[in-house]
Amino acid sequence: MSKIWKLFINENIKTWKKLSTKIMIIVAILAIIGTLGLVKIMQRTSGNVVIADSNDNWKKSIQQEMNYMEEQLKNDELDEATKTSYEQQIETYKMSLEYDVSPWKMNYWKTNLIQEISNLKIQKNNLLSENELKSIEERISKLTEKLEQNDFDGYIELQKTEQKTQLDNGEISEQEYKDKIEVLDITKKSGIGKESNDPYWKQTLITEIETAQASIRTNIDKETSKVLTVEKKQEYEDLIKIDKYRLENNIAPSTYSQSYKAIFEILAPMFGVAVIAIIVIVIAGGTISTETSTGSIKFWALTPNKRWKILTAKILSVLFYIIVLTLLISIVTILISNVFFSNTEMGEQYIYVENGKIKVIESNLFIIEQYFVKMIPVVVFVLFAIMLSTLTRNSATSISFSLALYLGNGIVMSIINSFIKSEWIKFVPFNNLNIFDKIFPNYTSPINFSMGTSFTTTTSLTFSLAVLGVCAILMLVTTYDSFNKRDII
Amino acid sequence: MANTVLEIKNLTKTYGKRKIIDNISLEIKEGEIYGFLGPNGSGKTTTIKMILRLIEKDSGIIKVKGYDNKKEFEKAMQYIGAIVENPDMYNYMSGLDNLKLHARLRNVDSKRIDEVLELVGLKDRAKEKVKKYSLGMKQRLGLALTLLHKPKVLILDEPTNGLDPAGIKQLRDILKEIAHKEGVAVFVSSHILSEMQQMCDKIAVINNGKIVKSEDITHIEQTEEKQSFEETIEIKVKNVEKAMEILKEKFEIQPKLVEGNINITILSDQIPKVVKELAINDVEIQAVVPKEQSLEDIFFDATKGGKKDE
Structure with a gap:
């Protein structure tokens, strides 16, 4: 053991005395700085975008549209349906102008309210029953009252009572009522749609919650229209919890994130890992082959150390280099993210449910976790490069082949997978590289950027790790066997 | 008696059908410089x-x-x-x-x-990068690496490659010192006989994977006490026939004519007498050169010797 340790120390001394090692670290750091520049440019350009519908614009265009529709209504040839929709539209626009609410702000509660009133007004024209007419009148007046008083909470309460009546009338089930009330409570608490510039993602999450609720309630997956499995049900329950947490704490999912800090914290690990991967594959592809071709392998082979010890030290030193480089780059990313972005911006957090409780990985820790988890599949390629390096004893072949495989496996596998639909395709190691997606299933990347990690298959994390592990062991056995038995010439 | 430190018995290696090494056996003892002589390949x-x-x-084994x-x-x-090969x-x-x-x-x-x-004389330049070293310096550093742990057996493959005459002499001195004073067994390979003769105590000649000859080297300094030993010399004279006659008559030996020069094998204390006799008889001597036995000669002798045995 102590012999391997000494060989390992020697390998590290050798690595760190090399100029190329230092240059490669600088390249990796430059990649992170480059990402920072990219995000900063994004930030600057988006700041310059002029908001298209300013106050007067929407009024003007609404007026134009109204005029056109009124003109059309005078025309007798118009069919009934179009007529009704025109009338409704005009009604909405009129109210919009009256209360100064843009009809295009879909998330704004007043917009929705106006829409509802105008719907009711149109309905009023068609109804015959006295009772119904009365209830609609009543409802319109209540809604108008809330609108005039600018009473958001009151509007929600009104919706609640409406749900209650529906429950009393037997129109909806007990469970559905509970779900609806829950959603309304969240809306009220988080003030979703209370302001006219409320971000869009909140409404999306509300819809997501509603879909999840409906799926659990009916036991049918609303997305796929299949019967809900136990796992999928658990997933939906967790999703509801997470979405509620996001709404309560105002944390946007990364897909809709407005924080440039968060965007940087997502992009940097992506580029960073790609650059680190290329660097370590180049180093791994050269480990054995450069030493055998220059003859410096004899430097070690002539010491009283068995060959497998020498090889072990070499492999360990490559792995150690990967860990050091990854840690270094993740720290650099954390530093840059904290120095160049303001503290008010929220970083990228990971939210998940464990034993029914919400857990949050803070952004700094999540950066490190992103890096290390994304490096797991890279290690497989590194072992592949070491194997080729030992077998071919040619750096150019082993480096270029491993790199090509790393960069191109996604494309190749997506082509192969589209042709072969058999079950065994899941055993192909390249279909199991998406470890990150499996460890962080709730993570949705804002950019669909697949490099090294290919598309998702339905296999579990344990399965994927097992496939990669078997693959790694086979490659290691080949490497050791070749290195032990072949002559050093 | 000195202990055997490196023992090779019936060593064989085949590549395909060709026997690269054919049943080699060697024994190298403490404090012995063992030359392993043979042409390339x-x-x-x-x-x-x-x-x-x-x-x-x-x-x-x-x-x-x-x-x-x-x-x-x-x-x-x-x-x-x-x-x-190279360090x-x-x-x-x-x-x-x-x-x-x-x-x-x-x-x-x-x-x-x-x-x-x-010991290897690199103290002043030890902190320089190896890529700035000359081939000779690299050889010396290589020697330093091998001596670091005070080995009992030192194995050097063509150590004189790239060394200048001074370097070769220095290497020779170092090897002699560690072998004779510290009792290290040194196993040196080379294809240059003269180097081996000056350095080694014992020589094995290898050709086509077989040891064709193995003998102790008689060093000049050791044999001086014996007063005389056989040596081959080459004499270049103007009057060849006359010289041949004199040599045959006076010294009773059979001179050979090689490329116009007379080659004789004679005891070393006889050489001055030969020169004197030739000079007295007006044979104009142009040069008297001790003839070194070439590697080819050794192989020739060895194979000839082998045939005699058969």
Whole structure:
């Protein structure tokens, strides 16, 4: 053991005395700085975008549209349906102008309210029953009252009572009522749609919650229209919890994130890992082959150390280099993210449910976790490069082949997978590289950027790790066997 | 009697159908400089690589200080210091750093590093990067690396490559010192006979994977006491026929005519008399040169000797 340790120390001394090692670290750091520049440019350009519908614009265009529709209504040839929709539209626009609410702000509660009133007004024209007419009148007046008083909470309460009546009338089930009330409570608490510039993602999450609720309630997956499995049900329950947490704490999912800090914290690990991967594959592809071709392998082979010890030290030193480089780059990313972005911006957090409780990985820790988890599949390629390096004893072949495989496996596998639909395709190691997606299933990347990690298959994390592990062991056995038995010439 | 430190028995190696090494047996004792002589491609380096297990042998036994180099590889290698082909160092590191790498593996302290650097005469330039070294300096650093752990067996493959005459002499002195004073067994391969003659106590000649001749070298300084030994000299004269006659009559030997020069083999104390006699008889002597036995001659002799035995 102590012999391997000494060989390992020697390998590290050798690595760190090399100029190329230092240059490669600088390249990796430059990649992170480059990402920072990219995000900063994004930030600057988006700041310059002029908001298209300013106050007067929407009024003007609404007026134009109204005029056109009124003109059309005078025309007798118009069919009934179009007529009704025109009338409704005009009604909405009129109210919009009256209360100064843009009809295009879909998330704004007043917009929705106006829409509802105008719907009711149109309905009023068609109804015959006295009772119904009365209830609609009543409802319109209540809604108008809330609108005039600018009473958001009151509007929600009104919706609640409406749900209650529906429950009393037997129109909806007990469970559905509970779900609806829950959603309304969240809306009220988080003030979703209370302001006219409320971000869009909140409404999306509300819809997501509603879909999840409906799926659990009916036991049918609303997305796929299949019967809900136990796992999928658990997933939906967790999703509801997470979405509620996001709404309560105002944390946007990364897909809709407005924080440039968060965007940087997502992009940097992506580029960073790609650059680190290329660097370590180049180093791994050269480990054995450069030493055998220059003859410096004899430097070690002539010491009283068995060959497998020498090889072990070499492999360990490559792995150690990967860990050091990854840690270094993740720290650099954390530093840059904290120095160049303001503290008010929220970083990228990971939210998940464990034993029914919400857990949050803070952004700094999540950066490190992103890096290390994304490096797991890279290690497989590194072992592949070491194997080729030992077998071919040619750096150019082993480096270029491993790199090509790393960069191109996604494309190749997506082509192969589209042709072969058999079950065994899941055993192909390249279909199991998406470890990150499996460890962080709730993570949705804002950019669909697949490099090294290919598309998702339905296999579990344990399965994927097992496939990669078997693959790694086979490659290691080949490497050791070749290195032990072949002559050093 | 001195102990055997490196023992090779019936070593054989085949590549395809060709026997690279054919049943070689050697014994090298403590304090002995053993020359391994042969032309290029005769199997010198292959034998050395098999001792060091860079190449696996097909059959045979190799023992270093009694340890089998296959079963107890690490123990056997502890006693060995070796340079094979070119000394292999890391060019981007200094000579000292290279030594330190080895020192860590061999549990050697920095004092010994200084000693070794002193011995090979690299102390002043130890901190320079190896890529700035000349080939000779690299050879010397390589020697320093092998001597670091005070090996019992020193194996050097063509150590004089790239060395200038002064360097060769220095190497010779170092090897003689560690062999004769510290009792290290030195196993040196080379294809240059004269080098071997000056350096070695014993020589084995290898050709086509077989040892064709193995003998103790009679050193000049050792044989001086005996007053005389046989030596071949080449005499260049103007009057060849007359000289031949004189030599036949007065010294009763059979001179050979090689490319117009007279070659005779004679006891060394007779040489002045030969010269005097020729001079007296007006044979104009242009040159008297001691004739070195070439590698080819040795092979020739060896094979001829072999035929006689049959």
